[in-house]
Amino acid sequence: MKDKRMSLDDVVGELRSGMTIGIGGWGSRRKPMALVRAILRSDLTDLTVVTYGGPDLGLLCSAGKVRKAYYGFVSLDSAPFYDPWFGKARTTGAIVSREMDEGMLKAGLEAAAARLPFLPIRAGLGSDVFTFWEGELKTVTSPYPAPDGRSETLTAMPALNLDAALVHLDLADEHGNAAYTGIDPYFDDLYCMAAERRYLTAERVVSTEELVKTVAPQQLLLNRMMVDGVIEAPNGAHFTFAGDYKRDEKFQRHYVEAAKTPESWQQFTDTYLAVSEDEYQAAVRRFAEEA
Amino acid sequence: MTSTETITRAEYCAVACAEIFDGAGEIVASPMTPMATLGARLARLTTEPDLLMSDGEALLFADTPPLGGKSPIEGWIPFHKVFDVLASGRRHVVMGANQIDRFGNQNLSAFGPHQQPTRQMFGLRGAPGNTINHATSYWVAKHNKRVFVDAVDIVCGVGYDKVDPDNPAFRFHKIHRVVTNLGVFDFEGPDHTMRARSLHPGVTPEEVAENTSFEVAGLADAPVTAAPTAEQLRIIREVLDPKKIREREVPTA
Numbered sequence: 001m002k003d004k005r006m007s008l009d010d011v012v013g014e015l016r017s018g019m020t021i022g023i024g025g026w027g028s029r030r031k032p033m034a035l036v037r038a039i040l041r042s043d044l045t046d047l048t049v050v051t052y053g054g055p056d057l058g059l060l061c062s063a064g065k066v067r068k069a070y071y072g073f074v075s076l077d078s079a080p081f082y083d084p085w086f087g088k089a090r091t092t093g094a095i096v097s098r099e100m101d102e103g104m105l106k107a108g109l110e111a112a113a114a115r116l117p118f119l120p121i122r123a124g125l126g127s128d129v130f131t132f133w134e135g136e137l138k139t140v141t142s143p144y145p146a147p148d149g150r151s152e153t154l155t156a157m158p159a160l161n162l163d164a165a166l167v168h169l170d171l172a173d174e175h176g177n178a179a180y181t182g183i184d185p186y187f188d189d190l191y192c193m194a195a196e197r198r199y200l201t202a203e204r205v206v207s208t209e210e211l212v213k214t215v216a217p218q219q220l221l222l223n224r225m226m227v228d229g230v231i232e233a234p235n236g237a238h239f240t241f242a243g244d245y246k247r248d249e250k251f252q253r254h255y256v257e258a259a260k261t262p263e264s265w266q267q268f269t270d271t272y273l274a275v276s277e278d279e280y281q282a283a284v285r286r287f288a289e290e291a
Numbered sequence: 292m293t294s295t296e297t298i299t300r301a302e303y304c305a306v307a308c309a310e311i312f313d314g315a316g317e318i319v320a321s322p323m324t325p326m327a328t329l330g331a332r333l334a335r336l337t338t339e340p341d342l343l344m345s346d347g348e349a350l351l352f353a354d355t356p357p358l359g360g361k362s363p364i365e366g367w368i369p370f371h372k373v374f375d376v377l378a379s380g381r382r383h384v385v386m387g388a389n390q391i392d393r394f395g396n397q398n399l400s401a402f403g404p405h406q407q408p409t410r411q412m413f414g415l416r417g418a419p420g421n422t423i424n425h426a427t428s429y430w431v432a433k434h435n436k437r438v439f440v441d442a443v444d445i446v447c448g449v450g451y452d453k454v455d456p457d458n459p460a461f462r463f464h465k466i467h468r469v470v471t472n473l474g475v476f477d478f479e480g481p482d483h484t485m486r487a488r489s490l491h492p493g494v495t496p497e498e499v500a501e502n503t504s505f506e507v508a509g510l511a512d513a514p515v516t517a518a519p520t521a522e523q524l525r526i527i528r529e530v531l532d533p534k535k536i537r538e539r540e541v542p543t544a
Contacts, residue, residue, distance in 0.1 A: 026370060053414075073414035082412065093407035099400065101419040103374045122378070122460055123420030126453035128446040131405050132415075146459040153458050183349040184369040 003174045004230045008038040008277055011199045011229055015039070015164055018067075020048040022109070022160070022195055024167030024188035025240065027077040028054040028247055030180070032168035032201050034236035037280060039065060040273050050160050052105065052187070054240060055255065058083035059273075062259070066095050070160060072102035076252055084259035099132040100124065100157075106187060108160035113193035117159060124155035165195035168236055169221065170243035171211055172202035176227025179215040181243030192226040201233035203242060235281055250291055251284065298518060300472060301326070301541035303491045304430075305527050306519040307470045309333040311385060311428045317341040318381040319368070325358060326540045327385035327430040330470075332358075332531050333523060343368075358536045377417070380463055383426045386418060390443040391429060393484045393505040395466035397422075397448030405445060418447035426465045432540040434471035439503040451483030472541045473499050475516055480508025487513035 012035075015021070025031040036056050039047075046067045051057050053074035060066050062085035074086045089095045100108075101123035111119040120140055124130065130137055140156035167188040172178035178200055180188075192198040200222065212220070239248040239255065258268035271283050308330020312320055320331040320342045332355045335342045343366070344352050351366035368376070376382050389412055390398035400415050401408035421427050427448060431438050446453065454461045469476040469485065473494045480486035486508040490499060496510040519527070527537070 071414060073416045074411075075413055087411040090401065090408055090411040097406055099405075099414050101415055102370075102417045103377070103420040106371065106374055121420075122423045122463075123417075125419075125423050125458070125460055126446070126449035126455070126464075127415065127419035127422075128400075128405065129415060129419055131445075134406075146462075148459055148462075150457075150459050152460040153455075154460055183367075186370060 001175050001224070004176050004228060005174050005205065006229045006231060008034055008201075008231055008233065011035060011231065012038045012042045012044065014197060014229075015044055017044050018046045019163040020050065020161070022050040022162040022165045022191040023056045024165065024186060024191045025054070025056070025237070026052040026184070026186045027073070027075045028240040028252065029077060029184070030168055030182065030186060030237050030242045031056045031240040032166040032236065033238055033240060034168070034201050034231070034233040034277050035166045035199065036060060037273065037277060050105070050162060052102065053083070053086065055083055055252070058085040061085040061089035061095065062265075064094070068096040068098065070098040070100065070105070070108070072100055072105045076256070078247065078249055078252070080253070080256055084256050097132055098136065100129050101127070104129070104155065104157045105160070106190065107157040109187060109190040109194045111157060111159035112161045113190055118156040120154040121157050122154055124157070129155070160194060162191065162195035164197040164199065165191040166199050167191055167222075168201045168233070168242065170203045171214060172200055172205050172230055173208040173211045174205055174230055175208065176200060176222060176224040176230050177208060177211060177220060178202055178222040178227065179211065179219040180221050181215060181219065182241075185221045189221050189226065192222060198227045199229045199231070200227045201231045201236045203234055203236065203244060205230060205232040233277065235284070238281075238284060248284070251287060254287070298524065299538070299543045300491055301537040301543065302519055302524060302527055303516050304470060304472060304541050305329045305333055305532075305537055306523055307475045307516060308385065308430060309337065309523070311468050311470065312339045312342060312383060315339055315342060315383055317343070318383060319343045319345070319376055321345070321382055321384040322430075323384065323386050324430050324432070324540070325536050326432065329358060329527065329532055329537055331385070333526055336526050336530070337523065355531070357531050357533065359534070374420070377420055377424050380425045382424075383428065383467070384417075384421045385428045385430050386421065386448065388429050388431055388438060388448070390438060390440045391431065391469065392440055392443050392450060394450035394452040395448070395469070395478050395483075395485065396443045396446045396450030396453065397429060398443040398445045400445040400447050402444050408444075415447045419449060422449040422464060422466065423461065424463055426467045428466070428468040428470070431469065431471040434473040434499070435502045436504045439505065441504045451478055473502065474513065476507070484508055489514050489516040491516045
């Protein structure tokens with residue numbers, strides 16, 4: 001069986017500007033932040049991002065990496081809730097927005113995973129989702145009668161086909177089998193099934209034997225045919241939470257505060273973003289000690 | 292003995308939020324704010340014992356803990372199952388609103404133009420899917436003209452004027468109640484516009500009119516919101532919210 005281990009920079013080397021990239025997790029929960037940081041260090045640009053958004057999308061916007069975003073929401077999940085860089089990208093018109101209902105995003109990933117052109121869903125009807133999509137979103141009329149004999153017209157959620165998926169799980173083996181140890185799988189399996197290339201960071205990469213011994217079989221969300229690259233990234237979801245640690249609320253607030261002036265953001269970038277992942281983690285440890 | 296002589300506005304709001312769930316039965320109650328959560332839990336401890344409730348993450352509470360409290364669990368409801376449940380209709384959500392109009396259209400996404408707003412909030416979230424799939428209510432802690440607008444900037448939650456009568460896909464749409472710090476409202480006014488069901492004690496029809504950008508039906512005839520019973524007050528004060536978290540949203544003047 002293949003050893004799929006690689007480095008964060010190896011992943012970035014396989015990505016191209018202009019790609020459509022799906023990012024797993026939810027809001028400020030179990031986001032593949034080490035991979036997001038690796039993209040920030042690269043010259044990748046013009047990305048289309050598909051996400052249940054949090055600081056992943058915010059940080060990518062901070063560096064001008066995003067051209068277009070497909071999302072149901074962007075939230076930090078705790079006070080002050082609104083991501084500052086996503087807000088700036090939107091209010092300056094820097095990104096094309098394909099905002100949608102949360103359930104539509106799931107339907108779009110399911111369609112892509114099943115190689116279907118679309119899936120019907122009620123969500124979206126009557127709302128401004130269609131305005132956001134500027135003609136890109138259509139409806140479909142059911143060929144079957146509704147209970148009253150008439151035909152239902154539904155939102156035809158198009159497949160969200162991804163060039164690449166980035167996800168972070170808690171425990172993996174070198175082949176790409178992986179488990180979450182938290183309470184919610186989110187949609188990481190769907191992201192992987194909707195993508196051409198699938199990259200998994202994990203808190204720990206262990207033997208298959210240890211993996212299956214450590215978790216219940218139901219926690220094994222990904223199997224190896226859903227994954228192309230495996231990267232061990234301890235604390236790799238920081239500052240969002242993962243199965244074995246909480247969100248770093250103090251650091252998340254620091255991120256929001258730092259975005260308020262060009263000077264403080266430059267300092268944040270110098271300290272945390274223009275550095276390697278190891279240096280980031282060391283800087284985060286210093287932040288925790290000083291705070 | 293629980294004193295019923297000094298019932299606060301927040302306590303009237305909690306009871307009004309509980310009454311949102313009258314007759315709901317065995318469905319998931321999804322309150323998105325502390326006051327709506329207090330109401331849902333009060334309902335579960337009084338009239339609606341069969342309600343299901345999550346901890347806001349992915350677990351279903353077996354008991355009914357106080358606000359911020361813990362409870363044993365009875366089940367698992369991660370996000371993907373929430374989408375399944377809401378499409379099935381076995382759910383009543385109580386959302387907040389940055390804007391709401393006379394037909395019950397709601398905005399929590401952004402202010403201004405869709406592609407370049409003047410202020411970005413959360414985005415559409417689950418509002419389009421919630422409102423088209425099952426009963427939806429709103430809790431607004433500060434009833435004013437900035438929230439109750441002539442027209443919302445972005446339609447997230449679907450209002451009655453957006454319902455296509457020729458499309459049976461809209462048949463599950465129901466905006467049930469709006470509870471605010473001033474009163475209780477529904478959409479049984481002319482053409483499904485907002486109507487006053489009751490005003491809290493001390494609130495005048497003029498006060499509501501001055502704080503709403505559109506005409507509210509039934510204002511002059513609206514009765515006073517029913518007072519909490521002694522048992523409801525005891526549960527609110529001693530069981531569910533001894534720390535008075537309710538006062539943060541609706542302070543006692």
